[in-house]
Amino acid sequence: MIYLKTPEEIQRVREASILVSRTLGEVAKWVAPGVTTLKLDTIAREFIRDNGGRPACLGYGGFPGSICAEVNEIVVHGFPSNYTLREGDIIGTDCVVELNGYMGDTCYTFTVGEVDEKVLALCKTTKESLYKGIEACKEGKRIGDIANAVQTYCEARGYTIVREMCGHGIGKGMHEDPEVPNYGRRGTGALIKNGMCLAIEPMINLGSRNVVIEADGWTCRTKDRKPSAHYEHTVAVVDGKAEILTTFEYIQEALGDRFI
């Protein structure tokens, strides 16, 4: 069941989206060699609470963090831990905030110090593919058009698409219908309508597309242990096209010329 949102509800999703974007802006200030992913989690949790929000990942299905920590080969749903970031790592931080009953969901993959140029290119392409997907998100088009835009862009550059995990509708719930895959055929899937709120989130691999879930039941990593990148925005379909409700501008502000 796809819930179309009223303008008032979209405003709530917009406000949650701004708070979660500001949260990753705070996290960005801390990403550096020597910092643990638990520290990043604490920064996020405290910032969200200090600003009247709820870290929606914390306790969701038993998840132990306020962010998902996605280091190198971790695709999604990594637990924050005492792992210490090193020069050359990449780390995706995926965060959901609930504010006044509505959710905003965003993810950004950071580079830690100097990163291998192949890995840097993976991150850049994944981020670009997110905007390709968003451009394809228009009233009257279909979810498969978003999926195909992401897939075509990434595969043309030699990367592979994780198929087991998808974007999703968002609103009062973190995960609502429809699923938004990152691969598929144009003209297929649910019709895109004004009032839809969607989380679009390409998860793209340098090696093979295959993933495995670790024994903790959550941590999803690449089977070949090659790196994976992940970027995510929450969007609303307004006046026929996607308005991006989350933003990386706080991250850009924090990173300055380290922003890629």
Ligand code: MF3
């Ligand atoms: N933020 C993730 C998504 O993009 C979901 C987080 S799962 C949780 O859909 F368990 F951490 F909440």
Ligand code: CO
């Ligand atoms: Co997310």
Ligand code: CO
């Ligand atoms: Co999401």
